[in-house]
């Protein structure tokens with residue numbers, strides 16, 4: 113077998129297995145009884161007569177033989193033969209048989225046992241429930257033998273499986289012994305459901321109730337003492353297998369009952385559930401006996417006089433009457449012949465039929481007592497009061513109807529929102545659905561007419577379409593109640609609220625999203641054309657579009673304070689707010705003013721004002737371009753050129769510097785040295801931005817093109833009154849597709865590659881520290897060597913030697929402090945802090961790490 117460990121069903125051959133082998137026990141089970149014996153006062157050492165039931169292969173007998181006093185009588189019995197054990201009598205027998213009992217009696221003669229052990233385990237190999245049940249039966253059988261052979265005060269140790277019978281067994285043990293303890297010795301595997309019950313102090317009663325030792329009564333299903341007839345009637349399909357045999361004293365399987373009994377019985381369901389057939393026999397007249405149900409009735413209403421029981425003749429008459437009833441159809445007659453095969457519907461039919469029979473027999477009165485009419489509250493009211501009362505009730509009815517309606521709608525809304533949260537719908541669908549919810553109301557002309565809003569609508573530009581005839585019919589059904597338009601508004605509001613909450617939740621969980629929202633809030637202004645006052649304009653950045661600002665970047669506009677100067681960095685906004693769109697500029701509205709600022713109107717007289725503004729923006733581009741060499745400075749060009757672009761349009765928006773030289777479009781880059789920060793402050797990180805930069809650098813795009821591009825269908829989008837979720841969606845998906853050139857994409861790729869190749873911050877810092885230290889050392893050395901050189905007391909030779917010594921010392925590497933590796937095993941396992949006996953630097957390693965290191969070294973050598 114070699115060194116490898118043999119495995120069995122329950123796992124490895126464990127510690128107790130090896131220990132048993134070592135100690136010469138035939139089974140590891142020996143340790144279970146050893147541990148039990150130790151725990152319970154070493155009862156074996158005091159036992160002179162021991163019976164071991166189910167003893168093979170005999171390890172418990174071995175233990176008993178070793179522990180019991182000399183000359184003790186130890187008897188072992190099992191289905192399997194047991195190899196002889198010194199001082200132990202063994203025989204082969206089934207412990208449930210009478211032969212076993214006889215043999216035991218034979219061996220014991222007049223003696224009684226101090227201890228009965230039982231470790232029986234029938235290995236039937238069937239289902240667990242069956243296994244447990246047979247085990248319990250075996251336990252009860254062993255208890256039976258114990259009660260017969262134990263002396264008063266004797267002990268009984270048995271193995272029990274934790275099954276549903278466990279509690280019943282414990283109850284029986286408690287009746288027969290003074291002390292009953294359940295224990296699971298350490299030698300018993302945790303995976304095993306076995307448990308050992310140690311019963312001490314046998315009471316030795318003179319007479320034992322046979323029920324205590326009868327498996328049928330001990331293991332009867334206590335959980336369901338009263339049968340649920342109702343379940344039997346209404347769920348006849350779900351039949352429960354009868355494991356417990358028949359009820360006491362009732363060994364009939366086919367139970368019958370007279371139809372009359374069924375009719376007169378107060379519990380018809382019990383009859384239907386318990387009986388197999390209803391017969392047309394005359395019920396037996398027994399004046400003394402009462403049915404349990406009747407007895408119960410007696411207890412409940414003792415004062416009520418009982419009708420005198422009917423004679424046989426009367427009962428026969430009743431039966432005839434029932435038989436002739438039109439309700440006693442052939443179907444009913446067939447059904448009562450076999451109640452066990454009936455279904456729910458048949459039982460219902462039978463119960464109805466029973467009620468009719470009771471009416472016919474006069475058991476129940478047909479005319480029920482008329483329920484007292486509710487008193488008319490308006491009886492004593494005056495005419496006015498009556499009207500008032502009616503109005504009030506109408507209002508109440510209407511209010512409750514509206515409430516119901518509202519609740520229904522809210523439920524629908526909640527459902528939709530849940531669906532949205534589950535990702536089953538996108539918000540647009542919700543909007544559509546939501547609109548559909550109240551579509552009747554939203555587009556109800558009738559309602560609008562009633563509320564007097566039809567005139568207002570008629571004045572509008574759009575003509576209302578006539579509502580479809582069918583729709584109209586539906587509409588008329590809608591009664592006047594809450595304003596339907598209000599309903600729709602409320603629905604919209606609720607959706608908005610839900611969406612806001614959804615956004616908040618997302619922002620909480622997603623830092624990236626939070627940042628994006630922050631930026632969006634800054635940018636969340638409508639494109640209103642090129643701003644009027646560039647000197648007060650604030651820059652706009654858009655991460656999506658890929659141009660990043662350095663934090664310290666500031667406007668160079670004359671007289672303008674930088675953000676940093678003002679303390680808190682301001683949001684840089686290029687766009688103006690629509691709110692003040694009504695403000696007049698040169699007698700024109702802001703929008704009109706911006707419109708006339710376009711190039712097309714450049715030469716039109718009377719628009720000089722706008723020209724100057726436009727020129728200023730353009731000059732910025734010109735100025736910056738003049739500073740850059742065409743290709744290398746493309747990014748900086750882009751920075752300024754795009755300043756005037758609208759948010760989220762086809763190009764990136766960055767803050768630019770105001771050009772100092774306004775005519776420098778074509779001049780050389782003489783300002784490079786003056787404003788070296790421009791390049792450093794701008795970074796292009798997307799292919800789109802790079803493409804634009806290239807285009808500008810190569811003069812493929814002029815300022816007019818850029819401005820033209822900004823007037824697209826996305827720039828003038830109407831955002832007024834639209835729900836946030838809709839706008840969010842639009843912002844995400846409805847934006848211009850910006851062109852990308854292969855060169856720009858390649859440039860960005862190589863840039864990113866270079867970025868990735870850069871050492872990480874920590875490494876860079878470490879390198880810088882090292883460099884700094886080296887520089888300091890060199891400076892110190894220089895100073896010292898200067899001193900040496902200037903020393904007049906030293907000869908040239910001495911000076912040279914001193915400097916050489918200094919150099920040696922500086923270049924000498926300090927010896928590396930050795931780090932001792934301490935393996936975390938043995939006494940060092942799981943310790944905190946410095947391990948004992950270890951000086952200097954140390955490192956805790958686990959044995960595996962050490963092995964792995966060795967393996968690595970080995971592999972490296974190969």
Ligand SMILES: C[S@@+](CC[C@H](N)C(=O)[O-])C[C@H]1O[C@@H](n2cnc3c(N)ncnc32)[C@H](O)[C@@H]1O
Nearest residue numbers: 166168169170171172190191206207231232233
């Ligand atoms: C777990 S072993 C007992 C081990 C034993 N205690 C020992 O220490 O070696 C269970 C034994 O119960 C025996 N057994 C099961 N049903 C039995 C029965 N009806 N009569 C006698 N022995 C039975 C089996 O033959 C089996 O040997």
